[in-house]
Amino acid sequence: MPRPLSPRSVRPAASAQPPRHGLARVLSKLGVCSRSQAEQWVRAGRVSLDGRVVRDPYHPTLIDRQQVAVDGEPVKPAECVYVAFNKPRGLVVSAADEHGRATVYTALAAAGLPWLGPVGRLDKASEGLLLLSNDTTWAAGITDPATHLDKTYHVQVAGQPDAAVLAAMRTGIDDGGDLLKARSVTLLRAGEKNAWLEVVLDEGRNRHIRRLLAALGFDVLRLIRVAIGPLALGELAKGQWRQLSADEVAALDTREG
8 A cells, every 4th residue: 555645745836937028028018119129218227117227128027016117107018009001112111220211110100109010021122011010929920930921922023034933932042051932933924024923931031032033143123012921911002001900910810829
């Protein structure tokens, strides 16, 4: 017959500890500003934790158990906002540009929106669908390469790529150690001097499509993102924005459950 356990041999299960995050990250997760801006606020002494000024952006913080304040005002979780914007060519996807160039935030300045971070990037010369949100967890799921969420682009190139070029785009090329390839490529239409392609990526590296086509001898004349996952740019006019519906937000949510 097994010997009963003594009281000393019975150990209580360790209680689950709530996650701690750096103070700047907590401000970002609360949806009030970007992490880089939060770091500036913390270092400037504008942020307090439980009534005490903290100047370390990485100070461990319990997001649900400690009171964060900026300039003496308690910070509450911001209402989540999800925006689709048709980015025109020539705008930089950045809150502030060191060269003084116009940014997407310049175009949205009069919209009366709260702080929103870009969900992924489009380079200055690219156009089309750009998502912005203050829900950083939702945004991270969309941009995480592990989710393999499709991004669809219409690309105008100089010249007329043939079937061999399209096959090479699908197979991929090595460019400086990066394997650049498209999940799918379709010829939409061709003229005498240029052609339009539909290119679908399930991951994205810096200037992915431009570098891929350049390696195959083609210059990109225009590059327009027309869809992210199931969300299409549709009839949204260039330079205009709209809030996503609850169904659209849910359709892009990569979190389990």
